[in-house]
Amino acid sequence: MGQEGRLGKCLGRERSMNQRLLSVLAFAFVVSAGASLLLYRLLSSHVSSQAPPAASKLIVASRVLEPGTLVRDGDLRLGDRTGPAPEGALLKREEIVGRGVISTIFADEPFIASRLAPKGGGAGLAALIPNGMRAVAVRVNEIVGVAGFVVPGMRVDVLVSGNPPGNTTSGSVTKTLLQAVQVLSAGQNFQRDTEGKPVSVQVVNLLVTPEQAEMLSLASSQTTIQLVLRNPLDMQIANTPGTAVAQLFRSDMAFPKDSKPGQPIMARPTPRPVHQVPLPAPRPQVVEVIMGTKRVETQFAPAVEVQP
Numbered sequence: 001m002g003q004e005g006r007l008g009k010c011l012g013r014e015r016s017m018n019q020r021l022l023s024v025l026a027f028a029f030v031v032s033a034g035a036s037l038l039l040y041r042l043l044s045s046h047v048s049s050q051a052p053p054a055a056s057k058l059i060v061a062s063r064v065l066e067p068g069t070l071v072r073d074g075d076l077r078l079g080d081r082t083g084p085a086p087e088g089a090l091l092k093r094e095e096i097v098g099r100g101v102i103s104t105i106f107a108d109e110p111f112i113a114s115r116l117a118p119k120g121g122g123a124g125l126a127a128l129i130p131n132g133m134r135a136v137a138v139r140v141n142e143i144v145g146v147a148g149f150v151v152p153g154m155r156v157d158v159l160v161s162g163n164p165p166g167n168t169t170s171g172s173v174t175k176t177l178l179q180a181v182q183v184l185s186a187g188q189n190f191q192r193d194t195e196g197k198p199v200s201v202q203v204v205n206l207l208v209t210p211e212q213a214e215m216l217s218l219a220s221s222q223t224t225i226q227l228v229l230r231n232p233l234d235m236q237i238a239n240t241p242g243t244a245v246a247q248l249f250r251s252d253m254a255f256p257k258d259s260k261p262g263q264p265i266m267a268r269p270t271p272r273p274v275h276q277v278p279l280p281a282p283r284p285q286v287v288e289v290i291m292g293t294k295r296v297e298t299q300f301a302p303a304v305e306v307q308p
Helices: 002-049 210-222
Strands: 055-061 076-082 134-139 155-162 173-186 203-208 224-230 285-291 294-300
Touching: 134 210, 155 210, 173 210, 203 210
Parallel strands: none
Antiparallel strands: 055 076, 134 203, 155 173, 155 224, 173 203, 285 294
16 A cells, blocks of 8 residues: 555656646637737737728829919829829819919829929910019020020020220220020920920020120120030029230230140249349440550441351
8 A cells, every 4th residue: 555655656746847837828819919919909909000090182294294284174183192192282173273384203103393384474485484583585696696506595694796885995895795595495395305405496585584685785796706505403503804905915814835725724924024223325436556755546347146
């Protein structure tokens, strides 16, 4: 009976250990299940908050509309858009139809108020003129128009050449009248040329202020105009004094000896005059001749050195 008692005790201990192990495993399972459920709910709420907004209908362009185009009803269509409408977007057809385009509107792009001319402003070249500005026509040729490279969107300087009133010494004068003026149109073409191809035209329209329009109109009738092409991104204003005919023939404007091709030629400073001290006049040579009781002196002019 002693052995059976010890065996029963061992079995009892083993059963109690198994029960404890099972309880620990059950507790761990419950804890992990609760944590998994909590994590699932957190992830579900985060995903639901990141869901894309519902799509809405918005009026967009049915084709590419170039500047100067008059928007018609056939140029509009309803398009799907997710999220809120962009700032300044027009949502009604009556707010869009009949207005001129002042900046290119691409297909499937919404209509923004700032890219359309005011209601009743019409289309064409007039719609591209901002409030307070003017478009002045300038007659050009192959020389004045920079060989046809003065196209819409470019910027030019306006040079005038003539004889100023009261000028009697320097002759004709060339002066930069206007700088960084935008070319609004070249001939009948007022759309920007992205390739910059030359266009042979007889008239270009420049976008200027009313005061500049008066100056340009007077210069067109009283002087000779020359357009100078510049980089559209270069908006720096250069202060130039102008050039007269007399200055073209100054000796200090000669080409420097150390100039290289492609380098700008700068005028040399005028050298200061050197004041030379005059040399004293040479004394005449005197020869004394004694003949008995007579003494005669004869003067000779100084000898002149002859350079070989």
